[in-house]
Amino acid sequence: MIDPVKLAQELVRIDTSGGGEERAARLCGDLLQRAGAEVEVVPAGPGRAHVLAAVGNVASRPLILSGHLDTVSADPDCWQNNPWSGDLVDGELYGRGAADMKGGVAALVAALARQARAWKHERGVLLVLTADEEAGCAGAKHLVRSRKLPAGGPMLVAEPTRLSIALGHKGALWLRATARGRSAHGSAPHLGKNAITALARFVLALEEGGLATTRSRSGGVTVNVGRFNGGTRINLVPDHASAEIDLRTPAGLDSSALLEDISALAGPEDIELEVLQDLASVQTAPGGPFYATFSFLVREVMGEASVREPLAYFTDAAVLSPALNSSEVLIFGPGDPGQAHTVDESCPVDHIETATLVFEMLLQSWREQGQGELL
Structure with missing residues (x-):
């Protein structure tokens, strides 16, 4: 035995x-x-x-x-x-x-x-x-x-x-969010477009925009930013930044509807979204x-x-x-x-x-x- x-x-x-x-x-x-x-x-x-x-x-x-x-x-x-x-x-x-x-x-x-x-x-x-x-x-x-x-x-x-x-x-929706900016010298940031700050605004909006408090019998959507990368030099306005985000979704929540809500938050910052994982x-x-x-x-x-x-x-x-x-x-x-x-x-x-x-x-x-x- x-x-x-x-x-x-x-x-x-x-x-x-x-x-x-x-x-x-x-x-x-x-x-x-x-x-x-x-x-x-x-x-x-x-x-x-x-x-x-x-x-x-x-x-x-x-x-x-x-x-x-x-x-x-x-x-x-x-x-x-x-x-x-x-x-x-x-x-x-x-x-x-x-x-x-x-x-x-x-x-x-x-x-x-x-x-x-x-x-x-x-x-x-x-x-x-x-x-x-x-x-x-x-x-x-x-x-x-x-x-x-x-x-x-x-x-x-x-x-x-x-x-x-x-x-x-719960289900899982994993996303990669990418922000694209415009490079400039670090001494003149107003001449560029900072991809890191744009992506940071999106991430904060995602966490504070109601998604994390959406409630159901099995709990709400949770948001975790697991990775965040951007920039190459301290004296250069970054023209690229990316984050990988782990969202856990309660039963009964359609991931496509959730993605629409997230896309609406991404729009003002011109953030590109890529679905890495979508588990029911x-x-x-x-x-x-x-x-x-x-x-x-x-x-x-x-x-x-x-x-x-x-x-x-x-x-x-x-x-x-x-x-x-x-x-x-x-x-x-x-x-x-x-x-x-x-x-x-x-x-x-x-x-x-x-x-x-x-x-x-x-x-x-x-x-x-x-x-x-x-x-």
């Missing part, structure tokens, strides 16, 4: 920051294949790969389990210990990806491996582990383009939620059959089922859910979302063990119940 904590340690010890997922993919794929699953390791570039693992009949709206194998980078000089140590200290698994989301991947793999041999011809389960999720779900997009995936049933994403059930997540929000109603079953199982294991509104961060469900036409999407996994991408990232060991048990019970319920009872 696979120990999910030991598997999580092994996964953390594989550096998959911006690449290298193939080793992790083959580790998970080999374990699942030996357990009886049908496994395909899908190449996704040099050193990169996805995993598709199926049990049962996946031709008819299988349960979709979703996770990603990559992590963001880590600077060893800033960490107390090696970011890829996978050490266990005081009940916590430490290392890059412990929370986001190798603990969740380990729980999914262990649960499916434990249940795989019990499957015969019952309705199926498809586990999808992607490479390159951190770059705007690029890996999921590659997988959807390169493989014909079956129409899916409900989807469970094992991203960190502190073992709360999240009813989806994901939202599931709490009254659905999958939610009812899953929340019941969580209560059986944990005594209560904590439910939270859609998350601020996005997941592969933004790409996979529409591609597979999944009926409901829930997010539930070990680890604190606040630990993701942090120095000395960690995940509670008991979270990984609890998540594995919940996932096992879900798989057993999915296999044993009739189609109409859970879907």
Whole structure:
């Protein structure tokens, strides 16, 4: 029987920051294949790969389990210990990806491996582990383009939620804004047009123009200027400046309408806008059959089922859910979302063990119940 904590340690010890997922993919794929699953390791570039693992009949709206194998980078000089140590200290698994989301991947793999041999011809389960999720779900997009995936049933994403059930997540609109000015000598700025100040006015207008306070049930639009570049010399009026802006959008907000509002703010400053990423929000109603079953199982294991509104961060469900036409999407996994991408990232060991048990019970319920009872 696979120990999910030991598997999580092994996964953390594989550096998959911006690449290298193939080793992790083959580790998970080999374990699942030996357990009886049908496994395909899908190449996704040099050193990169996805995993598709199926049990049962996946031709008819299988349960979709979703996770990603990559992590963001880590600077060893800033960490107390090696970011890829996978050490266990005081009940916590430490290392890059412990929370986001190798603990969740380990729980999914262990649960499916434990249940795989019990499957015969019952309705199926498809586990999808992607490479390159951190770059705007690029890996999921590659997988959807390169493989014909079956129409899916409900989807469970094992991203960190502190073992709360999240009813989806916000969308993401990433923009590059470019201002073009006119050069002049720094001693005569009135003869030029300063691209940096024009872009700065636009950014401030964007933050203060109502977008960040647009409210909905799942929160408002948030604005983060992640990059800002411009100018070449201190004594030269800059004729070029650019900024990259990350907007997170609540469910129900049309990104095209939002882009129109942003363009209206950009117009007076003659700012050019380029869409770098447009990921849809994901939202599931709490009254659905999958939610009812899953929340019941969580209560059986944990005594209560904590439910939270859609998350601020996005997941592969933004790409996979529409591609597979999944009926409901829930997010539930070990680890604190606040630990993701942090120095000395960690995940509670008991979270990984609890998540594995919940996932096992879900798989057993999915296999044993009739189609109409859970879907």
